[in-house]
Amino acid sequence: MPKLQGLDFWRTTLREARYVVAPMVDQSELAWRLLSRRHGAQLCYTPMLHAQVFVRDANYRRENLYAEVCAEDRPLITQFCANDPEVFLQAALLAQDHCDAIDLNLGCPQMIAKRGHYGVFLQDEWELLEKMVKLANEKLSVPITCKIRVFQDVGRTVRYAQMLEKAGCQLLTVHGRTKDQKGALTGIADWEHIKAVRKAVSIPVFANGNIQHLSDVERCIQETGVHGVMSAEGNLHNPALFEGSSPPVWEMAEEYLEVVKQHPPCTLSFVRAHLFKLWHHTLQIHQDLREELAKVKNLEGLAEVSKQLRxxxxxxxxxxxxxxxxxxxxxxxxxxxxxxxxxRPPPKELVPNVKSQDSELKKTASHKRALEDSDGAPDTLSKNKQKKKARNPHKNFCPEHKPKYMKCEQCGNPKGNKCVFDLCRACCKKKAYKEVADCPSHGLRFKTKADRQRAEKERAGGIKETEPPDGSQGLPETQNTEQGQAVL
Known part of the structure; x- marks a missing residue:
């Protein structure tokens, strides 16, 4: 059967999905996807997966995709971040049998994406993106989709979308914010960009941004003409968003915890983060239970705190x-x-599309508190540091007293202080494996294991040498030979 494309893919494989749960790092895991589907979601994405790690690490593949395969969890799109066409293709080939499409993340604006050179920080490298999408479209058995952010200029956003469509993208999700609209500068997503893209391409388009209620979903579809609407934060605070209801928080929390028990394993930090989102407004009042929720170490403890809140x-x-x-x-x-x-509180004095005020706007909206005193007085520390100070009164936050980390020569990450190769653990592991060496600092014992195996082989070889050269079994000293002579 030929691979479905464009609108046929959306109609048949995705079942004309209109209500979509966004890919969210550490937050759109199987249990949350199943909860969201129970309450109106028609399509879900996996959390963003790192293509290079997915290719090299079998445990990463199992824990983040293979172990989460579930008949109820379809249709499903697996999202990767990548910046190399071949690596992206290899990762997609390993994932394609477990999902309905592969999505390339071109929208992540976080600093980790900037350091790793992926997400929205690839949006100016059209030649590279065209090659990545084209290669995946040619080699994969499932469609390739993309999630992007917009440029300031609508025309450039449209050309960007058309380039991806021409390269082979079969569905496009457009987040109506620019690369710089994050954190204190998040602001309002621009649906006009999304509307312009929808008119300019012939493939299905999903909208992302400003979705807090079901009424926002309907209004977005009406104003932009998109085929579906994606929600991230709105879904995290209310997984029944696509039902158009606002149930008591404890109902959603208890149902989620029940799904987690039915579909283990689920990382405890994921569950904790979901409960913090669900109980967000209540925890502003009952702050003592907020502390408890942060401290408990198991699923039963999280459930108990949620029960107390209820x-x-x-x-x-x-x-x-x-x-x-x-x-x-x-x-x-x-x-x-x-x-x-x-x-989210809007950026102060936000004046859209006025470039002359951009720098002043950033200074105003991202204003930080004054530097903390070096003595680390509690009233000058951030809330997070005050909590750490309460747990460890002797902790010193003075920048001058922080340890200075030397960089790994190969990748730039902090190197191990006692590493025999002066590398970080990942680079050390590769070098130690290649050279069959040990690094006690990083707990690597390749040479020790090789010596042990060699010694075992030598012992096994010594036993074999005592056997007769013709292959016959050796006889005990008390047993007679065929000639009736005792073996001495």
Missing amino acids: LRCQEEIAREKEGTLERPRGDLPFPHWMCQPYI
Whole structure:
């Protein structure tokens, strides 16, 4: 059967999916995808996977994709970050039998993407991207899709999308924010860019950005004409977003924990992060349980904290009904115990499309607190550092006292202080394996293992040498030969 493309792929394989859960690092794992599908999501993406690691590490493949294969979890698109056509192809070939399409991440704006040279930091390298998409489209048995961010200029965004379509991209997700719209500068996604892309290409287009409620989904489809809408943060705070409901948080938390138990293994940090998102507004009030949620070390502990939060919320509801509790007025449209989005504060004095004010805007919106005093007084430390100080009163945050790390000669990462090769662990492992050497600092014992195996072979060889050269079995001293002579 020939590979489906474009609209045929969206209609047949993706079943005309309109409600899409975004690829989220450490957050769109199997359990969360299944929960989201139960509440209206029609298509999910895996978390972003690193193509190079996926190719070289069998454990990484198993833990992040192979062990999560589930009949309920379809249709599914696997997303990779990559900057090398051959490596991207190798990773995609290893993943294609476990999903319905392969997505190339061209939208991640984080610093780790800048250091690794992937995500949105490839958006100016059109020749490289064209080669990557074209090669994958030719060699894979499933379609290749892309997720991008927009440029400031609408025309350039349109040409970018058309280039990817021509190279072989079969579905395009457009996040309506630029590379610089992140953190304090996140701001509002521009749907006009998405609308322009939708009109300019013939492949299906998904919109991403500004999705907090089901009404936002319908409005986005109506205004832009896209085939589907993707949600990330809105989904994390309310996995029932695509149902159009805002259930009590404890219902979603308990259902999620039940799915986690049904589909292990699930990394504890993933579960904890989801509970922090779900209980976000409640934890602003019950901060003592916020501390507990951060400290517990197992799934049962997380479930117990969630139960305590539920009991406190139900107590508040009962007191409110009795008239003995007046709910504090705030900016939230619903009580804090209902699933609802977290609205980021807008950048200060945001004036869109005014280049002359860009630098001043960044200074205003990303203003940082004054440098902390070197003595590390509690009132000058960040909240995170104050927590660390509470756990370890002797901890010193003075930058002058921080250890200076030497860089690995090969990759630039911090090298091991006692490494015999003066390399980081990854580079040391390669060199030690190649040279059959040991590095006690990194716990590598290639030479020791080789010596042990050699010694075992020598011992085995010594035993064989005592056997008769003609291959017959040796006889004990008390046993007679065929001639009746005792063996001396």
